[in-house]
Amino acid sequence: MTKKEKASYVIKELLKIYPQPSCTLNYNKPYELLIATILAAQSTDERVNKITAELFKKYPTLESFAEANISELENDIKPVGFYKNKAKSIKETARILVEKYNGTLPTTIEELVKLKGVGRKTANVIMANIYGIPSIIVDTHCKRLSNRLGLVNSKDATKIEFELKKIVEPQLYTIFSNLMVYHGRAVCKAIKPKCEVCTIKDVCEYFKARK
Numbered sequence: 193m194t195k196k197e198k199a200s201y202v203i204k205e206l207l208k209i210y211p212q213p214s215c216t217l218n219y220n221k222p223y224e225l226l227i228a229t230i231l232a233a234q235s236t237d238e239r240v241n242k243i244t245a246e247l248f249k250k251y252p253t254l255e256s257f258a259e260a261n262i263s264e265l266e267n268d269i270k271p272v273g274f275y276k277n278k279a280k281s282i283k284e285t286a287r288i289l290v291e292k293y294n295g296t297l298p299t300t301i302e303e304l305v306k307l308k309g310v311g312r313k314t315a316n317v318i319m320a321n322i323y324g325i326p327s328i329i330v331d332t333h334c335k336r337l338s339n340r341l342g343l344v345n346s347k348d349a350t351k352i353e354f355e356l357k358k359i360v361e362p363q364l365y366t367i368f369s370n371l372m373v374y375h376g377r378a379v380c381k382a383i384k385p386k387c388e389v390c391t392i393k394d395v396c397e398y399f400k401a402r403k
């Protein structure tokens with residue numbers, strides 16, 4: 193089985209369990225997804241969703257984030273961790289979006305990654321979910337599963353993204369990424385993956401090596 197065939201098989205099998213995999217961060221406006229994704233770095237979507245409902249109520253516009261009192265913003269986002277850096281990034285990014293982009297989001301990865309606190313993962317989340325462009329989103333789950341399955345052999349997120357782009361059907365990039373998140377959370381956990389109940393174990397290198 194080639195890597196391309198394996199990726200197709202994995203997508204087909206996982207769609208049977210997770211028929212509609214989607215972004216698990218809550219948001220109503222495009223910039224809210226950007227802020228939620230900045231907050232999600234080194235944290236979990238669950239933890240982020242717990243604070244964003246209140247956060248987006250308290251700061252209802254990009255301008256209000258741009259003008260936020262930094263200590264107060266730090267305090268508001270404390271539960272997600274790395275709050276000092278994240279508060280700085282959010283305030284600065286909001287200011288640039290207001291001043292340079294008239295309150296909208298940039299439309300290319302190249303421009304998105306120039307924003308503070310925005311790496312390729314966040315940029316791809318925006319491309320996929322706001323602009324509907326199929327994108328490979330390499331988060332911790334995608335990184336772990338792609339390696340365990342033997343689709344890639346790298347710890348470097350950018351390398352993984354470009355490797356996966358050669359293997360996964362382009363129109364399925366976002367679906368594949370979201371499936372990695374769903375399966376990573378439910379079955380292929382970082383510690384103690386539930387291989388015995390995993391429906392893709394027959395094509396998994398990690399499972400084969402364990403036997």
Ligand code: SF4
Binds near residue numbers: 387
């Ligand atoms: S067999 Fe185990 S390691 Fe492989 S994908 Fe399934 S849960 Fe993860």
